[in-house]
Amino acid sequence: MKNRKLIWQIFPPNLLITLAAMLAVSWYGSNALQKFYLEQLGSALQTHAYLIKDRVSELAAADRIKELREFCRQSGREISTRITVIDGSGRVPSGKTAKKPSLSALSVQPVSHMAVLAVPPPP
Secondary structure, X not given: OOOOOHHHHHHHHHHHHHHHHHHHHHHHHHHHHHHHHHHHHHHHHHHHHHHXXXXXXXXXXXXXXXXHHHHHHHHHHHHOOEEEEEOOXXXXXXXXXXXXXXXXXXXXXXXXXXXXXXXXXXX
16 A cells, blocks of 8 residues: 555545535525625614604595505605505505595514505404
8 A cells, every 4th residue: 555645644634624614604604694684674674664654654544545655656766665555454555446445553564675564454
């Protein structure tokens, strides 16, 4: 059996250990960064929703659906976020139905890349 040089006895195991450590640190770092990003995004969406909540409540209470829609579009453009108002039954009020839903007591819920203002069902 031929004797191998010392470098070839030490180098491969050290290379494998180094690569495994780099892989583990990269995986942990990417997961931590993704979690941090999603937390910051959720916090920002919630802040945006709370900032427009009063105006949306005011427009919704007066059943001014067209103004509400335009306000959501304009505010969404300014903050680069899609804003959706949902009534308690899970539908987006369109103002096209004869029976208009009551849109009072809004609750704010960030969902992915969209701020959603949800309202309880009409009585």
